Amino acid sequence: MNRKKLQKLTDTLTKSCKHFNKFEVNCLITLFYNLVGDVAERPGVVIGLDRNAFRNILHVTFGMTDDMIMDRVFRGFDKDNDGCVNVSEWIHGLSLFLRGTLEEKMKYCFEVFDLNGDGFISKEEMFHMLKNSLLKQPSEEDPDEGIKDLVEITLKKMDQDHDGKLSFADYENAVREETLLLEAFGPCLPDPKSQMEFEAQVFKDPNDFNDM
Incomplete structure (x- = not known):
């Protein structure tokens, strides 16, 4: 993604996102494209994290183990029900997931x-x-x-x-x-420790995230 496009996307998502500032949104967009990988370049392909990729993040990064809950969290992020989490759903989902109000x-x-x-x-x-x-x-x-x-x-x-x-x-x-x-019915939010680790890592350098 070129710099101009990235800047526009960052501006748009920062405006609509309550809990992250511009720098944080930029880091999360970078992380998203790192996680999605090379798919982005192919025309006509929906760019996003499919269920398995997303569940892997929930499991590895946030320590979730319950299949049913992870599926439900995926659905919570995937607002348009197209089977993958796009960049906007990723930012808005994480905004609530990490920093939402009660x-x-x-x-x-x-x-x-x-x-x-x-x-x-x-x-x-x-x-x-x-x-x-x-x-x-x-x-x-x-x-x-x-x-x-x-x-x-x-x-x-x-x-x-x-x-x-x-x-x-x-x-x-x-x-x-x-x-x-x-x-009460299962852990569907990150525990404070994994939340802090994720934020400390990603808001420092999202490119290093995979080394976690």
């Missing part, structure tokens, strides 16, 4: 956890996510029973209108009272 993070996490997109987190969805994220204990008991109990405890704590599922209002109220509940 409001932004609540909306994002809720969307990640609302697997079928109906505006509620149902018991089935909770069970599905908790089953994935909990370590299997080698015990005699049926592990599903323990997860069912956990779902009930979580509902008791978070389901304020007692309708057996979580609306965004239920979730928001619960998180405002107890911030740890933000990622």
Whole structure:
């Protein structure tokens, strides 16, 4: 990408992006094109990180291991659902992912956890996510029973209108009272350590990122 184009893209994305300054946007654009590699030069090819490349970043850089959650995070970034994260989705996604306000993070996490997109987190969805994220204990008991109990405890704590599922209002109220509940159904945001390492590295020299 030539300098003029890069500058224009940086200006445009800096204007529309709340949490990064111009230098940071520029670093993240550079990193994006480093990660995408040579694809950029071929005409008619959508330039972006496909699901596997993106999941690899989540896994290697941010320590995520849960396949289902990583898929949901990918969908959260891929706003136009075209199967890859383009440069604009990358910048806007990371803006929230790394530095979003509590409001932004609540909306994002809720969307990640609302697997079928109906505006509620149902018991089935909770069970599905908790089953994935909990370590299997080698015990005699049926592990599903323990997860069912956990779902009930979580509902008791978070389901304020007692309708057996979580609306965004239920979730928001619960998180405002107890911030740890933000990622109640699985880690879908970077932990502070990997966030700091990522930012320290990329906002120093994005070209060195692959050496991490």
